Amino acid sequence: MSSVVPSTVATPAALRELLELADSGQLERLPDLVGDMHPSDIADLLASVPDEERQLLILKALPTDVGSETLAEMEEDEDRADLLTALSARRGAAMLHELADDDAADLLGELRPGDRDRMLAALPSREAGEIRELLQYAEETAGGLMTTSLVSVSALATAAEAIAAIREQGREVEQLYTVFVVDDRGRLRGTVALDRLILAEPEDKVGSLVVPALATVGPETDQEEVGRVMRRYDLVSLPVVDDRGVLLGRITVDDAIDAIEAETTEDILRLAGVSEEEELKAEWLESVRSRLPWLALNLVTAGLAASVILSFEELIREVTFLAFLMPVIAALGGNTGTQALAVTIRRIAVGDDVGRGHFQVVRKEVLVGLLNGLVLGVGFAAFAYLREGDPRIGMVVLLAMWINIVVAGFAGALIPTILQRVGVDPAVASSVFAHTLTDLVGFVLVLSLAAGLLL
């Protein structure tokens, strides 16, 4: 690995050292150990400490500002809510006070309502009010991602006045790359990047430097859309406005990256039949809860698809070779369906087609299936003919394989496209539909072709 990270990184050795400090009651030496570590690294260390009691001891031994950033960098599934809850209201509020409002709101949003109110009551009332405002937005929306901490100026201001505004409003603002320009009603007029401000003459009017916002979102916009817009327009800061165009806050690119990562993880896991609730680090019982319903559904659908076999027991007794053919032909249909599903779902997620009909994708998958199915069908039919010495078996194999693969490509592209159209997440349910269909069609084709051609 040629990556060089100058700050001390979280390593198993650092974890051992940390645990030794905690167990030997020498946590006053903790600041030396984590001295120039990034809060992300401390968060990983803390999350790796096996029990909550020691985690809490360590958290309390960190300086307040470091501890609060560490909590902010921990993942939701790493029990940070429990840690915060275990603190006194005064201590918890002191930590929240150190954080940007969006991070504080994210943390508070994970607490039980009673604990949340207890912490909010211990915060200065203006700060508590700002955080309450943010808490009203759903977590996975633009409102849930945004911070209200930003610098805004009037278009009538000069560059020098804008710089003065940064000195005044900007001391506490993190990730400050852009100044927002608003009119006298607070409506967004555009943005000025800091470098353009530095390059300007002091007496230049902000109105002459402002660039219209490439994109804005409403507070209810889904985080998936937020990620897409910021990626599309290469934004580091996306303004959030209400329906009258009034600037409510901004989303910084680091939060957008986290949102993209979360949405993608959700898509991959859903495609594989793991419900969105399973976090990557879930305990095993949570994983059972998250996966068993899907598997049970699959048992029912796979059982129903295979039950067609039960109507052909006589035929199978006659031609036992069919018991070998069916799972192979169903498996290839399943694989083809998975390929078409993955390409289609990813296409929808990345989503920047224009003018190209969605149904062209379906047409393409059918073409791909026609050729792939023919090649695989001929190959497998040749094997079946050579083994069984009956050209009619070869014909059954060729037709069943070929048709099933075309159906699989068609269904794999069509199902997510339709789900998307009707507003259902295409990653959720596509694969169970597609696989049940390819199983069923595979079995029916093999059995009915064999019944027709062989008996």
Added chain:
Amino acid sequence: MSSVVPSTVATPAALRELLELADSGQLERLPDLVGDMHPSDIADLLASVPDEERQLLILKALPTDVGSETLAEMEEDEDRADLLTALSARRGAAMLHELADDDAADLLGELRPGDRDRMLAALPSREAGEIRELLQYAEETAGGLMTTSLVSVSALATAAEAIAAIREQGREVEQLYTVFVVDDRGRLRGTVALDRLILAEPEDKVGSLVVPALATVGPETDQEEVGRVMRRYDLVSLPVVDDRGVLLGRITVDDAIDAIEAETTEDILRLAGVSEEEELKAEWLESVRSRLPWLALNLVTAGLAASVILSFEELIREVTFLAFLMPVIAALGGNTGTQALAVTIRRIAVGDDVGRGHFQVVRKEVLVGLLNGLVLGVGFAAFAYLREGDPRIGMVVLLAMWINIVVAGFAGALIPTILQRVGVDPAVASSVFAHTLTDLVGFVLVLSLAAGLLL
């Protein structure tokens, strides 16, 4: 959709209008149509124009700076290389000249060597030299992502001098959020964010404002690692240094997001058995090329796994119900394996575990499999018993389903973990291994348990 994009966006209507202009020879009116569109939107429009001849006409009718950004925003699989190649060297070089060096290098890297040299020869020699330097790095490395366009100052400079340096070096620098601080040998000392510079007093020394870089990467670092580091430390700009610490360039967050997106798409498609070469917008014949080898491999492995059935033809003739059981039990094993694979591969990709043994994941999947397998096995066994009226059939079903699901969870977690350890992309080959195994184990269990218990 509550997203508001003020600039005219690419729509099917805009595409129709564009095609009308092109076909009626009125392309001189093109700048009106695309007037305040973002190059990303124009790129989508251009990519949706059905034939290359018209694409080229439209590209030539765009102002040079707009045309060049449009090419830069097109995807590699949208034939932008062909468009650039079709331009004269003078015209092509004029476009490249308008671009940031990393974008110009990306474009040139897609041309055939002869065309590339023709374009480079038409560029000013210093610019050509810079681009040649970037071209030596592989596309998916930090060197391939970085730009050499940045602002650097000495630690001995004052804030006022640093601002003067921005005026001097920074006019052409895009996405300028940070000034890099270097020593007299060009080695990176740290960074100063622009807002800190604005907040400083003019006579403050840069040395007192500088913050050590949270992370640096070498030019050979893989883009996946680049994305991970920038996400981890919330960076908008990541310095690339050589092994002596000399600053070579920087990677901006927009390129890191594109890299994350590309790596994720690769993972999802590989997991589904689509080779990385298939771009989402590939023509159907390319898709056949990308998918057929995988399907053929699957035909062989599925055939081998199922061939065990051929040794039990006598048994199947006796108990045709087994022909129904086998595909269902294999399917549930396959689903369980897919769940474990997806969770494990995603975990590896997001990768921020510390101290937690990789093999704990395997242990967890075995536990999950033990419980899920028991529940599903009991359910399906009850069905089988009720239908066939033979408790021994119920026992066959219970044991086969249970063991196969445990094996599937075990393999689904172990295979990618091992592949990762030995340096193979876990997404590439995991699913074929896992599914062959669960098919084989499923068939063998059903058949040998049935042979033992029923005959």
